[in-house]
Amino acid sequence: MNQQYPSVLLERAVNEFAKLPGVGQKTAMRLVLHLLRQETDAVERFGQSIMTLKHDVKYCRVCHNISDTDVCSICANSLRDASLVCVVENIQDVMAIENTGQYRGVYHVLGGVVSPMDGVGPSDLHIDSLVERVKSGGIKEIVLALSSTMEGDTTSFYIFRKLSGTNVKISIIARGVAQNDELQYTDEVTLGRSIVNRIPFTGKF
């Protein structure tokens, strides 16, 4: 249905919002009318925050994480273990791991995973710079923390092969039964793997 907008300015703003992923024409209209009901100051802040972000945001030249500075706050933190590098797909993954409070190493953000279906090859990712990082020394262990999907596994294997000449230790995050999962509903691959990769029990979870 071709909507007839009463205002060209409105139509333009709605069309811009409708370009966002998961936002259709009706939702876009609702969001724009919501913004119109706000104070001018608030709307200016909204528009400005987007333009400033795009303009001024930096990517850490060491780990490619998003950053306000040349080197991100994690890489620049001398309390973090720079010899331990966790390889992740994107910055949301960095935030998710940081939120666990269980990791004191640094990161390397690939910017995606190898996915021939989406036209993403290894050269589109920050894999070469990971190899450079390893070769320049100081790194003892690489932790592969990619999604447990075919694309994630392909990427992990590609990196494993790329680093096989170096004497860095390569590990991968544990796969198994998730917290609060019931065994009878866990898929057989996961369950099988969790038995094969069982660990010594110390009485603590």
Add this chain to the structure above:
Amino acid sequence: MNQQYPSVLLERAVNEFAKLPGVGQKTAMRLVLHLLRQETDAVERFGQSIMTLKHDVKYCRVCHNISDTDVCSICANSLRDASLVCVVENIQDVMAIENTGQYRGVYHVLGGVVSPMDGVGPSDLHIDSLVERVKSGGIKEIVLALSSTMEGDTTSFYIFRKLSGTNVKISIIARGVAQNDELQYTDEVTLGRSIVNRIPFTGKF
């Protein structure tokens, strides 16, 4: 969970997006990262479209519909029947009725419905200006096209009372079984009303 953002600029943009209705922190993050992946030009267009809209948009001084001009294109259109005024809640309703192609009159946008629960009283709506419009002459019929809810009905009744002194004809849009609805699943109020308000059948739907 208190997220730790790797960049203040990112955090600010995400928080702005998360203020939109129905957009949580995770969705906001996804939208902002999507924008970051776009060309600078596209992001500028997005931000600018919002600020321009807020800055330059007008509301028709006759019907209060959103407009690029002082009087909207519907009110300014001499082919429309200015003696027939359809009263609606908001501009989406104007667009919905326009999309039917069945209405050749003009509109009056209230900007909401009376809703004591939300603190919206008659004085918060464009009801006085509707009464003015009617009193200034030239209007033969008012069509009440508000939602079939308690708030909509209350508002319709309030307007009906306000206009009872004038000799304008007041009608209300038909309520009944919707297209493609099966009778057995239609609620009894709707079904009962559709029988009481039956119309002569001419062989055409």
